[in-house]
Amino acid sequence: MGLKKAFFLLAVMCLLGSLLLTAAVWAGCSALRSAFPAGGIAFGPDGMITYLEEPTGEQRAVSAALGYIQIFSCILFPVCGLAGAGALFYRLKCRAPIMILQEGVLRIRKQDLDFAIPVVSDDELGQLCAAFETMRAELLKSNQELWRQAEERKRLNAAFSHDLRNPVTVLKGTVKQLRQGTADEQALSRLESYTLRIEQYVEVMGSIQRLEQMPVCKKEVSCAVLLEELEETARLLAPKLRVSVCAGEKAADTVPGQQSEIYNSAPGQHPEIYDSAPGQQSGTGTVLLDYGLFLTVAENLLGNAARFAESEIAIRLGIRDSFLTLSVRDDGPGYPDALVQDGPKPFGKMKEDAEHFGMGLYVCRMICMKHGGTLTLKNVQGHGAAATAVFQINK
Known part of the structure; x- marks a missing residue:
């Protein structure tokens, strides 16, 4: 039912x-007044005049008061009826x-949107x-979206800062x-290539709002170039480590401390990378x-290994x-069990370090997924931690 x-x-x-x-009230007052003598004279049928009893002064006062009550009741009771209707x-x-x-307004003013407003009627x-x-x-949806965007921007800024650290270290x-x-x-060519890479990275990160929007631009790259870059990056990020x-396939079981004939190749010479078919090069x-993106992942994995090896x-x-x-192993203490089981998360630090945001492995996983692959973390008993990044390619 509507309000009207x-x-x-x-x-x-x-x-x-x-x-x-x-x-x-009117009838009651009239009945009381009729009980009092009216006074005056009365004419009988035979013309005889009879003098009626006159009311006393007190009876006249009461009768006047009853008249006033009748008049005021005609005004007071309807007004009180309307007032009662409004109150009800x-x-x-x-x-x-x-x-x-009112309660909802107070809670919203206090930035508390975690409640519901019940609908108590259909008017x-x-x-x-x-x-x-509604x-x-x-408002709650907008605040959640703003919070998500703020968190995404925080992740993006942390990833941006983190991923610039390794190229700057190389430079x-x-x-x-x-x-x-x-x-x-x-x-000199390394300086030029890393400077160009940083410039391109800054342009890309400035144009995206989320890590998931990071573009993948594939191009043909020589495997020899990849190996040279890995060797040089590892040498610059871990100068004091072996x-x-x-x-190739023989490298699959290589762990720190186990030397392969590949390690003894002449400077500038790189072994051939083997395909899935044994013996087919x-x-x-x-x-x-x-x-x-490949270098970003490699630098993050090598940087982590250099910190803990x-x-x-x-x-x-x-x-x-x-x-x-790409697999990187070290002889350090290994990954925490929670990290191996649950995978890397944003701002997940393996140890407290003000210089690191805990974004490296998370960014690596995002990049591998964008590239159609995965990132796997495990602990090798007696040999520390092992991180394996997989990228989908077309040869």
Whole structure:
């Protein structure tokens, strides 16, 4: 029932009650007044004049008061009836919705949106409660979206800072070699390529809102170039550790401390990467992948290994079917069990370190997934931690 109809019915009922009460008061007062002598004279049928009993002064006062009561009751009771109708209307139809809306406004003012506004009636105030609940739900949805965007921006900024650290470390190492006069022939080209890579990375990260939006731009890259980059990056990120780099099926079981003939290859010569079929070589060849994303993953994995390794790091690069596999092992304490079981999460630090945000492995997993692959973490008993990044490629 609508508010207008409800108020009209209550008003009619209260007015009827007040009129009945007024009629009862009027009749009662009239009955009391009739009990008093009227006074005056009366003419009989035969013309005889009879003098009636005169009312006393007290009876006249009471009779006048009863007259005033009759007059005022005709005004007072209808007014009280309308007032009673308003009070009943507020109590029955308005009080509960208004209290609910007031409480909702106070909670929203305190930034508390974790509640629901019940619809207590089907009238206009009930519809207002329903509209208020819709507004609260939309506000909650907007706040959650803003919070998600803030968290996403936080993740993006942390990933941006984290992923720039390793290229900057490589550049600083190369500059140091140049100052000391110990740089190799590729030092200048390395400076140029890493500077260009940082510039491209800044442009890409500035144009996206989420890590999941990171584009994948595949191009053909020589396997020899990948191996050279892994060797040089490992040498710059872990200058005090013994680093082993190998490629092919034989590298699958390589762990720190176990030397392969690949490690003894002549400088500038790289072993051939083997395909999935045993004994079938694909040659140094090329693979189709995003070179920048591959280096980002490699630098993060090598950076983690360099932080936790005690003396050695082993790197394996191989191709199976349509996937390129990069495995990095170290002889450190290994990954926490929760990290191995649940996988990397944003800002998940293996140890408290103000210089690291805990985003490296999470970014690696996101990049591998964007590249059609996976990131696997495990602990090798007696040999520390092992991280394997898989990229989908087209040879």
